[in-house]
Amino acid sequence: MIRTVQEINEKIKAGKAVVMNAEEVIKFVEDNGVRKAAETVDVVTTGTFGPMCSSGMYVNVGHSKPRIKIGGGRCTLNEVPAYTGFAAVDIYLGCTALPEDDPRNKVHPGRFRYGGGHVIEEFVAGKDIRLVAEAYGTDCYPRKKLDTLINIRDVNEAVLFNPRNVYQNYNCAVNLSSKTIYTYMGALKPRLGNATYCSAGQLSPLLNDPLYRTIGLGTRVFLGGGIGYVVWQGTQHNPDVKRKPNGVPAAPAGTLALMGDLKQMSASFLRGASFTGYGATLVVGVGVPIPILDEQMLLHTAVRDEEIYTQIVDYSSAYPARSPDTLGEVNYRELRSGRIQVNGKEVLTGSLSSYPRALEIANQLKAWIAQGRFFLTEPAVCLPGPDSGVRFKPLNERPVVAQLPESFVQEGGLR
Amino acid sequence: MISQRLVIKYPPRLIDKPVLCRLTRDFNLDFNILRAQVSPETGGLMVLEVSGEPASYEAALQRLEAEGISTQMLSRDVVWDESRCTQCGGCVSQCPSGALSAAPGSHLVSFDTNKCVACEYCILICPVQALQIHF
Secondary structure: OOOOHHHHHHHHHOOOOOEEEOOHHHHHHHHHOHHHHHHHOOEEEOOEEEEOOEOEEEEEOOOOOOOEOOOOOEEEEOOEEEEOOOOOOEEEEEOOOOOOOOOOOOOOOOOOOOOHHHHHHHHHOOOOEEEEEEOOOOOOOOEOEEEEEEOOOOOOEEEEEEEEEOOOOOOEEEOOOOOOEEEOOEEEOOOOOOEEEOOOHHHOHHHOOOOOOOOEEOOEEEEOOEEEEEEEEOOOOOOOOOEOOOOOEOOOOOOEEEEEEHHHOOOOOEEEEEEOOOEEEEEEEEEOEEEOOOHHHHHHHOOOHHHOEEEEEEOOOOOOOOOOOOOOEEEHHHHHOOEEEEOOEEEEEEEOOOHHHHHHHHHHHHHHHHOOOOOOOOOOEEOOOOOOOOOOOOOOOOOOOOOOOHHHHHOOOOO | OEEEEEEEEEOHHHOOOOOOHHHHHOOOOEEEEEEEEEEOOOEEEEEEEEEEOHHHHHHHHHHHHHOOOEEEEHHHOEEEOOOOOOOOOOOOOOOOOOOEEEOOOOOOEEEOOOOOOOOOHHHHHOOOOOEEEOO
């Protein structure tokens, strides 16, 4: 151990912490060697900016006069349905929610121009949002209808709460079929017409701490332009995948559940998005600082695009059928070069995650730390690691049989 | 010599008139049709690359206007909203004309209207609706 998180925070307070982004540290290690670099660098900042469908916000809209119990009723925000199964005026809007009258994929491919992610972007930007609610009415909450504008300034709490963000690595998607397909990895042209990928690679948070040594519950992060926290492992967290000798997974692996005060965030880093033929979502900006506790952490953060591999997956057949087949491995340097080889064919590549914005986030976080405005945290609990036994389970369907009450069966009801 | 990409629109009454061939016959201009849409209800809409002597080009535009044909630079009709663009670069590999490109190293996206052929594919695939077409 070279330094502790506490010692790093003391240096941040004194304005003496040495902070680099995950791109700069690569060059620094090349020029100075691992030992000197580990002794010099206190913190490495990472970033990512990509579509993350398991994102949403909860809002306490305040109590109307007379009161209404939206809980258990129905409500929409700019016509996009929000979840009401909480207390009277707490609602949750997921970013993939769509207006009731959106035609979806009835005329394929649908456009999904406006959904939950777009409402969140507008709400964060300070625009008025129309809240329409229907309730059943109770003695203490007599009101049955509500139709009003709300604004992020006026609501009690507005919290971004994302059950799954920041995937540690992701598939490279292609299409082997004979027609264009429209997926969450974008439009994929037939017969290997193009390939898409979605990771900030060498800048991506969990690829710089591949074994989750420093990122865990309670880790303070840059979230959507404000400050957020890791509140759990993300859904589908899957540490048990094939890894390279550097510890970096060669397939989608760990994920983070994140949470933060939406009122501090910015629409520049929370952007509503539409995937033709697929749906609406939210593009989320996240940055995670990594404390350089020892040489091993420094080596992890110095990982380069060419050392990070992922799988090429056919989204016309293997992916929808949940087949484990892949068409080979490719690294992020190759993906970022704009062309890769798949089945002997040269295929153009395109990214869904923004590398320039990921770098901007890593630099913003670096500036916050350098200015003494952002301090590092030690995880309260570490995320489940490769040896934790946590695995990504499929849904094994079981036939539904009518459930008869046991007493009925005992009394010989079935004859 | 100049070369411009133009959007021309003409009313239904002109759809059976040989409008474009006059650009060559009367003004000695070359034109290349990048896109054409003609119907008796809405008239005609074409995206052309027109090249020739500047004086002839100007005179030809005036003649078209006089006949009720509107002309507009393509660059004013296909708009890349840089503030909306998230610089993901997803459009770059899909743009058939190379109008959308990413700088090596920085991966920053830029849009060159002079290369655009108005195929509208980017409009279908840009997740944040950063590209718009105003025909």
